Amino acid sequence: MEKRHDRNSTIRKFFIVFLLIIQVVFLFAIFRENLQSWWTIASMFILCILILVTYLKGQLHHEDHEYEHILVVLWIPIGAVASFYLNHFLHFGPVISAAAVGSTASFIPGFNKRSHYLKQLPAAIYCGAFIGMSSTGVAPGISFVLTASFFTAILLILSKNLFAGVGGKLGTMAFAGVVITSFVYFLISSYV
Amino acid sequence: MYNTTILIIVSFISAMLTFYVNEELKQGPVRSSAILSLIVAVYFHYYAGAMDSYLAKNIPLVFIGASFIGMVSARLVSSYLLIGVAGIIFCLIFLHTSRFFNGYGGALGTSACISLLAVLSIPIVGKKRKLTNGMIQLRRVLFKINKK
Numbered sequence: 269m270e271k272r273h274d275r276n277s278t279i280r281k282f283f284i285v286f287l288l289i290i291q292v293v294f295l296f297a298i299f300r301e302n303l304q305s306w307w308t309i310a311s312m313f314i315l316c317i318l319i320l321v322t323y324l325k326g327q328l329h330h331e332d333h334e335y336e337h338i339l340v341v342l343w344i345p346i347g348a349v350a351s352f353y354l355n356h357f358l359h360f361g362p363v364i365s366a367a368a369v370g371s372t373a374s375f376i377p378g379f380n381k382r383s384h385y386l387k388q389l390p391a392a393i394y395c396g397a398f399i400g401m402s403s404t405g406v407a408p409g410i411s412f413v414l415t416a417s418f419f420t421a422i423l424l425i426l427s428k429n430l431f432a433g434v435g436g437k438l439g440t441m442a443f444a445g446v447v448i449t450s451f452v453y454f455l456i457s458s459y460v
Numbered sequence: 461m462y463n464t465t466i467l468i469i470v471s472f473i474s475a476m477l478t479f480y481v482n483e484e485l486k487q488g489p490v491r492s493s494a495i496l497s498l499i500v501a502v503y504f505h506y507y508a509g510a511m512d513s514y515l516a517k518n519i520p521l522v523f524i525g526a527s528f529i530g531m532v533s534a535r536l537v538s539s540y541l542l543i544g545v546a547g548i549i550f551c552l553i554f555l556h557t558s559r560f561f562n563g564y565g566g567a568l569g570t571s572a573c574i575s576l577l578a579v580l581s582i583p584i585v586g587k588k589r590k591l592t593n594g595m596i597q598l599r600r601v602l603f604k605i606n607k608k
Contacts, residue, residue, distance in 0.1 A: 291570060297560045327536075
């Protein structure tokens with residue numbers, strides 16, 4: 269029991285630090301491209317400090333750690349492929365594709381209002397839809413989207429009670445999944 | 461400047477509107493964000509007409525990004541103003557997003573999360589100020605007693 273608790277708390281810390289790194293890298297990329305503007309540099313610093321304060325003092329997480337069920341995250345690739353298909357094959361553009369997939373998904377719990385399982389699906393599908401918003405320059409094909417969905421699914425399984433109710437959590441997971449996948453693709457293309 | 465102002469206003473309204481539909485109309489976070497964005501995106505896709513192409517392209521993107529902020533649960537933020545401010549910060553990040561991350565799915569969500577987390581720190585910092593104000597009051601009281 270003690271061991272399990274220790275493992276959970278390690279996973280929690282790892283995940284929180286990982287998400288912080290992703291966000292700081294995102295801000296750092298902006299910082300690097302705008303070195304000439306003092307205004308941008310100052311605002312990036314202020315943003316970093318404010319985010320750090322929230323990470324350290326905010327009540328963002330539930331006390332007990334839980335894992336998302338695998339049958340829930342199985343819907344991420346479905347959302348991702350649907351959104352990718354609408355975006356690139358039917359040329360609706362990223363916003364309409366993701367929003368259409370999300371809107372459709374949000375009506376799924378209506379099929380059976382007592383089902384706890386169906387209630388969790390819209391978030392997973394909407395999370396997948398963000399992966400499908402990637403441009404073809406980043407995601408050249410369905411295999412990329414499926415790989416990114418796999419990484420995002422792992423992150424979502426680990427983070428069920430972390431950042432609960434924070435807007436943008438799903439987007440950050442999708443972003444992390446896409447970044448990891450393009451990094452893996454980059455490594456494969458440079459060494460193979 | 462004109463375009464930037466419009467985008468900032470759009471993200472301010474989008475974040476607050478999504479939060480309203482999410483919490484007051486009880487539609488849930490996913491539906492409120494997705495349906496509002498779908499309406500805006502379809503409108504600008506088909507009926508943009510004579511509108512500036514920069515705005516027609518970016519308003520839907522800013523709208524869906526800012527709507528992620530409105531998906532926040534009322535347990536964390538309940539002030540519409542704070543959510544609106546997060547929307548403005550989101551828009552500023554969006555306008556400066558690095559070209560390196562151009563086309564990455566989820567970049568909008570990450571910007572939204574960053575701006576929301578930045579805004580969530582304001583009540584925490586504010587609380588500390590209240591505490592120091594309390595200390596000042598306490599000191600004043602003590603000081604007065606000493607004077608007597």
